[in-house]
Amino acid sequence: xxxxxLMPAINEAIWGGKRLVDEYGFKTDKKNSAEGWMxxxxxxxxxxxxxxxxxxxxxxxxxxxxxxxxxxxxxxQKKDFPILIKFIDARDKLSIQVHPGDEYARRVENENGKTExxxxxxxxxxxxxxYGVKNDVSKEEFSQRIRENTVEEVLNFxxxxxxxxxxxxxxxxxxxxxxxxxxxxxxxxxxxxxxYDYGRLDSNGNPRELHVEKACDVACLKASKADFSPxxxxxxxxxxxxxxxxxxxxxxxxxxxxINGEYKAAAGNDSFVSLLILGGEGALSxxxxxxxxxxxxCFFVPAGAGDFILKGxxxxxxxxx
Numbered sequence: 001x002x003x004x005x006l007m008p009a010i011n012e013a014i015w016g017g018k019r020l021v022d023e024y025g026f027k028t029d030k031k032n033s034a035e036g037w038m039x040x041x042x043x044x045x046x047x048x049x050x051x052x053x054x055x056x057x058x059x060x061x062x063x064x065x066x067x068x069x070x071x072x073x074x075x076x077q078k079k080d081f082p083i084l085i086k087f088i089d090a091r092d093k094l095s096i097q098v099h100p101g102d103e104y105a106r107r108v109e110n111e112n113g114k115t116e117x118x119x120x121x122x123x124x125x126x127x128x129x130x131y132g133v134k135n136d137v138s139k140e141e142f143s144q145r146i147r148e149n150t151v152e153e154v155l156n157f158x159x160x161x162x163x164x165x166x167x168x169x170x171x172x173x174x175x176x177x178x179x180x181x182x183x184x185x186x187x188x189x190x191x192x193x194x195x196y197d198y199g200r201l202d203s204n205g206n207p208r209e210l211h212v213e214k215a216c217d218v219a220c221l222k223a224s225k226a227d228f229s230p231x232x233x234x235x236x237x238x239x240x241x242x243x244x245x246x247x248x249x250x251x252x253x254x255x256x257x258x259i260n261g262e263y264k265a266a267a268g269n270d271s272f273v274s275l276l277i278l279g280g281e282g283a284l285s286x287x288x289x290x291x292x293x294x295x296x297x298c299f300f301v302p303a304g305a306g307d308f309i310l311k312g313x314x315x316x317x318x319x320x321x
């Protein structure tokens with residue numbers, strides 16, 4: 001299977017901005033472009049192939065036709081496509097929310113749990129996000145505070161800046177604050193339990209649904225310590241590239257690759273590789289394939305594809321499973 005260039009699915013939300021349209025040039029007829037689902041086989045936002053024999057087909061269709069071998073041996077026993085990668089543009093603050101783990105999500109929602117990680121790409125001065133609770137809280141107090149609209153008093157609000165890496169395991173209370181633009185890597189799941197939404201109304205004038213009981217079932221209410229620095233050191237590579245391990249878990253690993261020249265890598269038999277272009281322009285080549293590359297492009301490199309080369313002045317989020 002050849003490398004696939006992908007077109008995102010654009011989703012709107014009450015808190016979303018228009019940066020993905022105005023700055024990245026993505027097309028949508030929606031009111032805003034809150035999220036770009038850049039690499040997705042999830043039914044709520046399927047991305048589309050832009051090249052080759054699968055042009056115009058969804059990534060999901062292409063993979064089903066080719067077979068699970070293109071996902072790699074690490075994913076051979078997994079029922080679903082393992083990850084989902086997004087751009088998120090938060091013009092306003094998101095609701096306070098939490099995601100379940102695999103056991104609870106599969107039993108209650110019939111889908112995967114959701115562990116995720118964010119790379120902060122831009123943040124306004126004094127921008128904040130929610131990362132867990134400041135001190136230990138009992139489920140009884142937590143539930144009562146939700147009912148009484150005082151839950152913000154126990155939440156851990158943390159300032160963020162460009163380059164921060166935020167790992168959010170399932171069960172961690174969290175919320176993206178206003179004025180933050182980020183890339184997200186997550187398990188392929190769309191199960192979110194909304195805890196608190198600041199009294200906002202939806203487009204029909206109704207309060208947005210809360211999921212208090214389920215949130216209380218899955219939320220970790222132990223005090224959270226926030227360390228948003230990358231987990232690995234920066235490695236200088238031949239050809240003018242630098243690679244930094246950002247974070248990872250059993251579901252995915254994330255690297256930031258800064259290229260001023262060329263970056264040589266490979267997709268082995270164990271995992272496919274996702275390449276999300278965060279900035280700059282250049283070229284991607286593998287075998288007889290050649291692509292021009294610019295900010296906002298996303299590529300699926302199938303497992304077993306072998307060597308590929310990125311050239312130019314580029315910032316890339318490289319993800320494996």
